[in-house]
Amino acid sequence: MIIAPSLLAANFQSLEQALKQIEDARWLHLDVMDGHFVPNLSFGPMVIEAIRPLSEHVFDTHLMVANPGQLIDAYIEAGSDRITFHVEVDEDKHALIDYLKTRNTPVGLSIKPHTSVEQLLPYVDRLDHVLVMSVEPGFGGQSFIDHSLEKIRQLKTLRTTHDANFLISVDGGINASNVDAVVDAGADVCVVGSSIFKAADPAAALKAFYDR
Secondary structure, rough: OOOEEEEHHOOOOHHHHHHOOOOOOEEEEEEEOOOOOOOOOOOOOHHHHHHHHHHOOEEEEEEOOOOHOHHHHHHHHOOOOOEEEEEEOOOOHHHHHHHHHHHHOOOEEEEEOOHHHHHHHHOHOOOEEEEEOOOOOOOOOOOOOOHHHHHHHHHHHHHHHOOOOEEEEEOOOOOOOOOHHHHHOOOOEEOOOOHHHHHOOOHHHHHHOOOO
């Protein structure tokens, strides 16, 4: 299992300290919001570029934006290692996947809580990961939506039946009380924000997820 702390929950007055607190994590999850696709704004490529020299984490960038095709290059050049965009966007998903493959960048598709797993079927054999949103995208600190567990199970089955190799990532409301259920359902990557960065000791909170 990979725990990917979500930078959105960190103290932006001291990002360098926040990164040191989660040094033992393998991935860092970076939520990019545009105020259009989701009703909030977060940060852009300049923040990622600024923290890239401070971290050896895999930068897992989640583009919650209406126009990912216009932004992919900027985020790769800023230091993103993996790019996720949403299956719900109007752009040509096959073309975006093709382009990310030419950039040698692992690519994922994300689905909102009310989007069916079936929407991913045309793409699953070419994806490196799938991101299940277990809260409504756009705001941190929300509670986990329980029916997300069934979507995780469906993806695990789909991965087997289609002989695919994507990782199953889950983002939203994951904490100590539900992480076991999320992993048991089939998650490979758990994106965790508030339960790590809002803890009194983020490093200890991260360790507790790995020691569960």
